[in-house]
Amino acid sequence: MQVMPYHHGNLREALIAAATQLAAEHGPDAVVLREAARRVGVSHNAAYRHFADRDALLRAVSARAMTEFGQLMATRIAGSATGHDKDAAAARFEASGRAYVEFATTHPGLFRMACAWSLGDVAPDAAVNHPYAQLSERLDELVSTGVITPARRQNAEIAAWSAVHGFAMLVLDGPLSVVPPDERERGLAEVLRVVREGI
């Protein structure tokens, strides 16, 4: 007969894991302190020993989601092209954009957590490879390989990020959520083309 020890041992991590699970299942609103505690098998108020309030837990989950997000993006970029020429740089750039949308569609709950900016400053996980940083690297590559001019570098993050993030939003629960996949793909391709040619 296994009896639970009074002290959990690593409750903070367990709560973050449970809350991340909740977020992955049904989005940020589904992250409820009491349910996370329940799943960990601990009294609801135990959470307050590790998080000032619900928002603090949400911030931790957001950091976790951001880390997963960055991992997927890094994987997709690495899997796209390895050269140092124009084509490879362009391919990696496109891969980063596609990874953004892929994460949003395959992990909608976590994506929304990662983008829950209204939570305020989120202390990033130590191992995070931030998507924004990866985008910046892609853009630097585009400049260094001569795909785009240095003059265009300045606001390129904003333009690329806006377009891809907006598309992800439209797909998530927006108007594009009800269009067939092939049409959605054409939309994404067009968004990426506009960014790459306009940038």
Next chain:
Amino acid sequence: MQVMPYHHGNLREALIAAATQLAAEHGPDAVVLREAARRVGVSHNAAYRHFADRDALLRAVSARAMTEFGQLMATRIAGSATGHDKDAAAARFEASGRAYVEFATTHPGLFRMACAWSLGDVAPDAAVNHPYAQLSERLDELVSTGVITPARRQNAEIAAWSAVHGFAMLVLDGPLSVVPPDERERGLAEVLRVVREGI
């Protein structure tokens, strides 16, 4: 001494107005049935005679917000250019994009309500001039005046909408919420340029 009549007379409208006020003040999450009823001076359960549940009220507010959104956009478009030439069409197109961001920044709560797509199908107000329809008209103009080719017309809504919507999101509570206005303006200008030249 003015005594409240037992029957309000137009409770549905009054509740929508109060709820819209709440949304305008602090966003969708601040739209709480009981508070709306309180402001109207009616018992909280009276709302259920007019709305099946909270979401139904939110849908009504969303429709209201969308109407306001469309009005601003129409105003800005009308105020930008009136001709039928390329330049005028392009100016109106840009004005529609700027109006999108203007509404998002000046009415963040209502903007979020208008974009609360997860609410499901929202019955539009009768008088609504839907932003999406106005965008389509702008794009049709760009084609008919020869600014863009008909071949590019197909997915142009998606590209334009994605870019501008994404930018609005980044500005609302995203990373761009903390950058100075002039830098924000340069970002917006770049987004609009990329769309116009890439499309």
Next chain:
DNA sequence: CGAGGAAGTTACCTGTGTCAACATGCAAGT
């Protein structure tokens, strides 16, 4: 004029976040 239904009200339920007071057990200091 009086029956019936629409519109509001009161009472109550569950569930959530949060605070306060109490219980437990590990670890350090004598």
Next chain:
DNA sequence: ACTTGCATGTTGACACAGGTAACTTCCTCG
């Protein structure tokens, strides 16, 4: 070894939200 202290969990309570059920008021229409 014993005790004392503090981090960690627990129980209990409160306020407030959405939602259901049963009751009341009052307008409308035959």
